Amino acid sequence: MQVQLTAAHWIYLAGIVVILITMAMRKNIVVPAVAATMLTAWAFSGSIITGLSSIFNASLVAAQELFNIFLIIALVTAMLGALRxxxxDRLMVTPFRRVMRAGTSSFLILALVTYVISLFFWPTPAVPLVGAVLIPVAIRAGLTPLSVGMVIAIAGQGMALSADYIIKVAPGISATAAGVDPDSVADKSLVLSLIVGVVALLVTYVTQRRTWRKPSPELLVAWENKADKFGMTGGESAGSAGSGDSAGSGGSAADGGQGGPTGARPADSPVDSGGSVSEARPAAAATLVRTEPVAEPAPSDPPKTNSAKVFAVLxxxxxxxxxxxxxxxxFxxxxxxLQGGDAAGIVGGIAALLLFAACVTNDKRNFLESSSAHITDGLVFAFKAMGIVLPIAGFFFIGNGDFAGRILSLPETATPPAFLFDLISAAQSHITPNPVVLAFGVLxxxxxxxxxxxxxxxxxxxxALAGALGPAGGMDPSTLAAIGQMGNIWSGGGTLVAWSSLIAVAGFARVPVLTLARKCFLPVMTGLVLSTVFALLVF
Structure with missing residues (x-):
């Protein structure tokens, strides 16, 4: 059935184009996203009241859908604060230093561990596990926070989730819609996901290796101290397009991978939601930086009590x-x-209990106050770092029929619009039944x-497109379905889209989520193109 496009559809499409152009220019995209949300709702309903209320509703729906990620970041961050x-915290990572001695070994181990855990249990529990244990070791070994975030996102949200070879939810959905054997889609998806992942990791290694530094405890101390600055400073505006590479990539002394515990503002300041890092404004920094002293033990100081040794093992x-x-x-x-949601909840629950135990150990008399203070700091950190994506996510949620009804305040009995999928459905009629055009079109x-x-x-x-267009174009529908699966999950699963589970990766690595998404674009797209060519030549 031919989809009837309305003015709201075209406004929504224009909003996507404007946002993508704004991101390419390394500018803040909150204002375009909010404006596009209001205009789309206004055009759909014909009411300016609905348009105005959609600004609030869109962010609220996004917050409801993403709050589990915010909460787990907050709890694990609070636990790490008590351990610090x-x-x-430094004693805990000591055993891993034997194998993660430098940047290359840390890069490989991060990718392997993240991939294995994510393959069996999805990335939701994998990210906080890796974030709590291995990220500090990788930072100490010389990797920059941006490199760490890219590795985890590519290996977990990308390579493992796009195949979903163990749980097999994704290939099952693709195969059912295409009317083909699920095992065939799963096998081809596994091969394609490995090609995309290996290529993306290689490109990341080549482009990021120049930013790494020599292993040093000072790198870990500088990165840890960002937990306070990241959540307590602000006011710098997104600025020069030429400084984006310094955001977590080792380009400046304020970067998480280099420099001492003091100096310029953190390069991964969450206010830079446009993906770029501007020069710090001295006046703003002077008025907004936390005034009370932060305890910063020397990196070489050993723990003074046995409690540190106990928690380093616990x-x-x-x-x-x-x-x-x-x-x-x-097995x-x-x-x-356990399902994915249960596993993530248990990770957060363990973090909370360990937080309370550490606070009791640190200060038995005031542990109630210190526990709540750490949780507050964790929540402030999560929202200061990642809250900027909520209005952006709200715009894209209004294009999804599952969320549009709540954003547009439609009655439960009404059929909500699906602007994004209507646009895609309308475009599919223009795909030529040629294998190359089909493959890249579905991608x-x-x-x-x-x-x-x-x-x-x-x-x-x-x-469904694979099942309908594959035979006409002389392609195996299972191959076409696997290609489409790669595009879906590598994009929305958490490597190219900042308003996804990529938020968790950025939160634990302490880098701007939009910067992380932008930096992942070239490696991931290179892998997707090469994997599609491989599918055309081999499958």
Missing amino acids: EMGA VPTAYFAFIAYLLLGK TSLVPP IIGIVAGLDGSGFSGLPLTG
């Missing part, structure tokens, strides 16, 4: 035990299996479908 007080042991539980639930009947449709931040929501569409 006793010096257990925290990794608790999370490794959780991984063992997940494995038992997956045996000894314990009930592009999958990438665009992922713009709503959900890697799986576009799979029925790309799967």
Whole structure:
């Protein structure tokens, strides 16, 4: 059935184009996103009141959908803050230094561990596990925060989730929509995901290696001290397009991977939501930087109590035990299996209990106050760092039929619009039944479908296109479905779209989420293009 496009559809499409152009110019995209949300709602409803209320509703819906990510960032950050007080954080990463001695070894181990955990349990529990244990080691070994974020996003949200070879939800959806064997889609998706992932990691390694520094405890101290500055400073505006590479990439002394614990403002300031880092304004920094002193023990100082040694063992042991539980639930009947949401909740629950235990150990008399203070600091950090994506996510959510009804204040009985998918459906009629055009057309449709931040929501569409257009173009529908799956999940699953689970990666790495998304674009798109060419030549 031919989709009837309305003025609201065209306004929504114009909003996407403006946002993409603004991102390419390394400017802040909040204002275009909010304006496009209001205009789309106004055009759809014909009421300026609905248009104005949609600005609030869109951010509210986005906050409801993404708050689980914000909360887990807050809890793990609060736990790490309590561990930092006793010096257990640096002691905790000591065993990993034996194998993560330098940038290259840390790069490989981060990618491997993230991939394996994400392949079995999805990236949701993998990111906080890696963030709590391995990210500090990688920072100490010389990797910059931006490099760390790129590796975790590519290996977890990209390579592991796009294949989904163990849980097999994604290939099941694609295969059902295409009317083909799920195992065929799963096998081809695994091969294509490995090609995209390996290529993206290689490009990341080549482009980021020049930013790495020599291993030093001072790098970890400087990065840890950003937890306070990241959440307590602000006021610098997004600025020069030429300084984007310095955001977490080792370009300045204020970068997370280099410099001492004092100096210029952090390069991964969350206010730079446009993906660029501007020169700090001295007046703003002077008035907004936290005034009370922050305890900064020397990196070489050993813990003064045995409690640090205990928690340095307890925290990794608790999370490794959780991984063992997940494995038992997956492969045996000894314990009930956990779903992705349950696993993420347990990660947060463990972090909260460890936080309370650490606060009791640090100060038995005032642990109630210190526990709540750490949680507050964690929430401030999460929202200061990642809250800027909420109005942006709201614009893309209004294009998804699952959320548009709430944003537009439609009654529950009304059928909500699906602007994004209507636009894609209208464009599919212009795809020529040629294998090359088909393959790249479905790939592009999958990438665009992922713009709503959900890697799986576009799979029925790309799967249906594969089943309908594959035979006419002389292509195996399962191959076409796998290509579409790559576009969907690599885009919306958390590598190219900032208003997705990429928020969690950026939060733990302490880099601007839009900068991370922009830096992942070239490696991921290179991998997607090469994997599509491989599919055309081999499958």
